[in-house]
Amino acid sequence: xxxxxxxxxxxxxxxxxxxxxxxxxxxxxxxxxxxxxxxxxxxxxxxxxxxxxxxxxxxxxxxxxxxxxxxxxxxxxxxxxxxxxxxxxxxxxxxxxxxxxxxxxxxxxxxxxxxxxxxxxxxxxxxxxxxxxxxxxxxxxxxxxxxxxxxxxxxxxxxxxxxxxxxxxxxxxxxxxxxxxxxxxxxxxxxxxxxxxxxxxxxxxxxxxxxxxxxxxxxxxxxxxxxxxxxxxxxxxxxxxxxxxxxxxxxxxxxxxxxxxxxxxxxxxxxxxxxxxxxxxxxxxxxxxxxxxxxxxxxxxxxxxxxxxxxxxxxxxxxxxxxxxxxxxxxxxxxxxxxxxxxxxxxxxxxxxxxxxxxxxxxxxxxxxxxxxxxxxxxxxxxxxxxxxxxxxxxxxxxxxxxxxxxx
Numbered sequence: 001x002x003x004x005x006x007x008x009x010x011x012x013x014x015x016x017x018x019x020x021x022x023x024x025x026x027x028x029x030x031x032x033x034x035x036x037x038x039x040x041x042x043x044x045x046x047x048x049x050x051x052x053x054x055x056x057x058x059x060x061x062x063x064x065x066x067x068x069x070x071x072x073x074x075x076x077x078x079x080x081x082x083x084x085x086x087x088x089x090x091x092x093x094x095x096x097x098x099x100x101x102x103x104x105x106x107x108x109x110x111x112x113x114x115x116x117x118x119x120x121x122x123x124x125x126x127x128x129x130x131x132x133x134x135x136x137x138x139x140x141x142x143x144x145x146x147x148x149x150x151x152x153x154x155x156x157x158x159x160x161x162x163x164x165x166x167x168x169x170x171x172x173x174x175x176x177x178x179x180x181x182x183x184x185x186x187x188x189x190x191x192x193x194x195x196x197x198x199x200x201x202x203x204x205x206x207x208x209x210x211x212x213x214x215x216x217x218x219x220x221x222x223x224x225x226x227x228x229x230x231x232x233x234x235x236x237x238x239x240x241x242x243x244x245x246x247x248x249x250x251x252x253x254x255x256x257x258x259x260x261x262x263x264x265x266x267x268x269x270x271x272x273x274x275x276x277x278x279x280x281x282x283x284x285x286x287x288x289x290x291x292x293x294x295x296x297x298x299x300x301x302x303x304x305x306x307x308x309x310x311x312x313x314x315x316x317x318x319x320x321x322x323x324x325x326x327x328x329x330x331x332x333x334x335x336x337x338x339x340x341x342x343x344x345x346x347x348x349x350x351x352x353x354x355x356x357x358x359x360x361x362x363x364x365x366x367x368x369x370x371x372x373x374x375x376x377x378x379x380x381x382x383x384x385x386x387x388x389x390x391x392x393x394x395x396x397x398x399x400x401x402x403x404x405x406x407x408x
Contacts, residue, residue: 011194013141019193020133021148026186027129028152028266032159033179034097034118035059036262037172040245040255042111044172045104049246053367056242058112059119060360064352066120070128071348075341081195082132082344086125090187093122094180101176122183123355127347130331134343135196138335146328150273153324157266164259216342216349223337223346225396226289227353230330233293233389234358236382237323239366240299241265242359243378246366250375253309261309264316269324276328285336286400288329290393296322297386304379330354361385 038059042052070089074082096117103110133143159182163175217224240247244265248258279288299322302315330350338346365385369378 013143016133016136016141016194017143019189020143020145021151023129023132023186023189023193024148024152025155026182026189027126028156029159030179030182030186031123032156032262032266033163033175033182035123036156036160036241037163037167037175039243040167040258041172041175043245045111047108047111049370050367051108053243053363053365053370055111055115056363056367057360059115059123060356060358060363062116062118062120063124064356064360067124067127067348067352067356068345070124071345074128074131074344082128082135083190083193083195086128086132087187087191089121089125090183090190093118094183094187097122097176097180097183101173101180104173124348124351126355127351128344129190130347131344132193132196134331134335134347138340138343144273145331146276147273149328150270150276150324153266153269153272155266157263157268157270160262160266161259164256164262167259168255216338216345220338222396222400223334225392225399226286226333226337227350229293229389229392229394229396230289230326230350231353231358231361231389232385232392233296234326234354235361235365236300236384236386236389237293237296238355238359238362239378239382240296240303241323242363243366243370246370246375246378247303248309248312251306251309251312253312257309257313261313261316264313265319268317268319271320272324272328276325279325280329280332285329285333286393286397288325289333290390290397292322292324292326292329293386293390293393296326297383297390298322300379300383300386304376304383326354 038056039052042055043049047055070085074080074085096114100106100111100114100118106114130145133145133148137143137145159178163178166174166178217227244261245258248254248261253261276288283291295318299315299318302318303312306312306315331347334346334350335343362382362385365381366378369381
């Protein structure tokens, strides 16, 4: 297929760009509606801190299981547009979310099943959504991924503060109905996104075969070391968001203060969209991942030093160089570090190591330490895990630098 025919197969950049930004906004809005208030909702339903931590771990563990399965299926069936895989996953999640909303008195086992579906199919759809943009980016179409991620953070922030006021007026259970509406909206955005048609390879033409996740890790030690660093770092960083309700309450705050804190946290990620590309060109994706681990851990240190709710609110803007930097940096790092045939799987492996394993262990760590010694002990444990993550990220960068020097 010549270049003219290829260009005719492509949708316009303008449509791809703005539609993807809307899709990012939709995802982070529905994410905020279910995940940001997960702990607060579980505590209101009578679960303990340990059980709330267990449910966070279940959600993340489901992602660990489902993300490689979805990514592997997408790699093995490249002719099936990613948007249909994502759309079906979200549709099943709608059914689980509706059951959860209609059954406020459900017990531990039913609640576990709901979070398995939401974590395994709804939250796990994000790396495939990333891949929907990366496929076009790899063909030279400059979709503004970092801007889309920034707008997504703003949507997260706005939904958090709106739901904070909504929970105050209508009760925490009402957030589940808002979540369902937002998931349906996201399904519409996903299934109407232009399908990637590739370069229309010739009959009989075969490219490199995708590797298994284990083979990918074995063949790329720098990538593997960075994944370990990200896992440990996110183990310490995720509880600062998932258990923010405990931090706010321990410093004398209310549910309304929680909504404001979540808004500040999400809104602080928006500026990253405007300077990310400049930082990427100057430092590279690996150093940006390291920077995000450093500042994410520093956030835990600052929260430990706070004495009132105002201090908790004042710390949230550090998110701009913490988790706000992590998501776009991780996408570019995978895209630069793994072979082209493995990029969808690579994105899912990164998501498993970070929001999956990191979120799961963070939930277990937070729930256990909260019941054992309170918020300050939780923060101390998060800081320790974050510091270990920083050391592994440094080791990955040093190994990568050493390999480059050998090639020169």
